[in-house]
Amino acid sequence: MSAKQDLLCQQGGERPTYLGPNLPEDIWCHIHSLMPLQDAAQSASISHTFLRSWRCHPYLNFTEETLCSKQNASRKGYTARRFIMTVDQILKNHSGIGVKTLKLSFPYYCEVDACHLNRWLQIAITPGIEEVTLFLPTNYKKKCSFPCSLLFGGCGNSIKYIRLAECAFHPPVGFVCLRSLTKLHLYQVRITGDELGSLVSNCFALEKLELIYCDELIFLKIPLWLERLSFLMVSECHKLQVIESKAPNVFTFRFFSGPICLSLGESSRVKDLDIMHPYMPNSLRYAITKLPSAAPNLETLNVTSVDERVNTPMAAHKFHNLKYLKIHLIGFSKAFSPAYDYLSLVSFLDASPTLETFILIVMQNDMKHDSVFGDALHVRRIPAHKHGRLRKVQISGFCSAKSMVELTCHILENATSLESLTVDTIFDQFNQDTVVEHGDCSRRCVQTESGCGPISRDMIVEAHKVLRAVNLYIIERVPPAVQLNVREPCSQCHKLM
Structure with missing residues (x-):
């Protein structure tokens, strides 16, 4: 038929x-x-x-979205049993031939039996499979181990992408079964530095490595011969102490964790670096003292700090190739140190002779610094600090702190190639990188369906102070060739009552 x-x-x-x-x-x-x-x-x-x-269906995608009906979404017990039963029935009737993609993403309320899981994986992981995704429930107490033995016998040689979450992964020493692997993503996976090093040292096709909440990692070593590796992300691996990468072509590095011993090799080619120390103060100090030598070829640098307690020091070495710098200061959970001097950020500008774009984002509930509206303003000047390549500056969450006004005045007087300065009176996470022309900024909420996000009255009051500060101290210093964009508070959502 x-x-x-x-x-x-x-x-x-x-x-x-x-x-x-x-x-x-x-x-x-x-x-x-x-x-x-x-x-x-x-x-x-x-x-x-x-x-x-x-019976030879190539794409096995088992998720709550694909298997659970919306009508039963509130009946967690029923839905969990139905989910397990459906996966079991489908895989029992599958021949195991022709599978290209396996995705097992369990709802958080499922209880997964290790025997069932191993049997399902054994059916689906066959020669020719290219992608394997296993997401176990977040609150699952019995940490299953991914059965590495399934990757022997040629089953692992075709795999290009592995994503594992909430499980253990213990590849044996000399594990050489993933010769085609290009992407490895591990989230809350129990794996040691020795096991991971043994694994990746034989993945010669590896291009992208992401490690998130892998708390058994103490050190990470990446060998020289991984020439295709271009993207490395390490986030919230709390016990990690050392990252030593000799891979010659890592261009993008994302690092979100505590300060570590970082070695990217003498000829590091990292050009794009995003760094954050979420539980440690003074990320800016770490960045300017450690990164110029650790990553000498940087072109793009994003630094996020949750707490700056000391002023940013002058750099001993320079970022000779840095063209784009974004500094993100977060102060919602705690007030910024009132002693922090925004003018000290000139250290980054001085250390970056080729810098073209500088973006400063400040998120804080209230302003604790000395206000520009106190005593008469005497702008401090830092002599012999010229920034000849700087063309675009954007400050989002601009405040009326005296030192921030001084930083802005310094840039206007010393950035000889400056083309545009954007001052945003309120941090706007939806449009933080958008340059809005002066005069088109009165209604922010037209850019979103639900209007402007909620902010405190103190922030609204501060935003209106910023407008006064800009009119009194900034506008008169703007050179004729520089375009000034002032993003004002929303005329509808940010009124002073």
């Missing part, structure tokens, strides 16, 4: 009624492979061709 005849509706007779084109069976199988999982399963129950295709 042809695929077309399978899909015909027969009513009391043997002669079918034509419902579709007469296509070859391999075309119907391809169409079937593109269907969502539930639709593919249902169509297999009415078509012999689709049933044969279903």
Whole structure:
């Protein structure tokens, strides 16, 4: 029986009624492979061709979205049992042949039996598979171990992408089964530095490595011969003390954790670096004292600090190639130190002779610094600090602190190639990188469906003070060739009552 005849509706007779084109069976199988999982399963129950295709369905995507109906979403116990039963039934009827992608992402309320899990993985992980994703429940207490033995015998040689979450992964020493692996993403995975080092040292095709909340890692060593590795992300690995990378072509590095011993090799080619120490103060001090020598070829640098207690020092070495600098200061959970001097950020500008773009983002509930409206303003000047390449400056969350006004005046007087200065009176996370022309900023809420986000009255009062500070101290210092963009408080949402 042809695929077309399978899909015909027969009513009391043997002669079918034509419902579709007469296509070859391999075309119907391809169409079937593109269907969502539930639709593919249902169509297999009415078509012999689709049933044969279903037993070799290449894309096995088991998630709450694909398997659980919205009507039963509130019945967690029922939904969990239904989810497990559906996965088990589908994989029991699958031949294991032709699988390209396996995604097992369990709802947080599921209880997963390790025996069932291993059996499902054994069915699906066969020669030819390219992607494996396993997300176990977040609150699952029995940490299952990913069965590395399934990757032996040629099953692992075709895998290009592995994503594991909430499990243990203990590849044995000399593990050489992932020769085609290009992306490895581990989230809350129990793996030691020795195990990870042994694993990646044989993944010669590896291009992207992401490690998040892997708390058994104490050191991370990446060997010289991983020439294709270009992206490295390490986040919230709380016990990590050392990162030593000799991979020659790591261009992008994202690091969010405590201060560590960082070694990127003498000829490091890291050009894009994003760094944050979420539980330690003075990230700016760390960045300016450690990074010029650790990553000498940087072109883009993003530094996020949650607490600056000391002024930013002058750099002993320079960022000779840095073109883009973003500094993000977060002060919502605690007030910024009133003693911190925004003018000390000139240290970064002075250490970056090729800098073209400087973005400063300040998020704080209230302003504790000395106000520019206190005593008469005498702008401090730092002689012999010229920033000849700087063309664009944007300050989001501008405040009326005396030292921030001084920083802005310093830039206007010493950035000889400056083209635009954007001052945003309120931090706007939706449009923080958008340059808004002066005069088009009165209504922020037109850019979102729900209006402006809620902010405190203190922040609204501060925003209106900023407008006064800009009019009194900034506008008169703006050179004719520089375009000044002032983003004002929303005329509807940020009124002073």
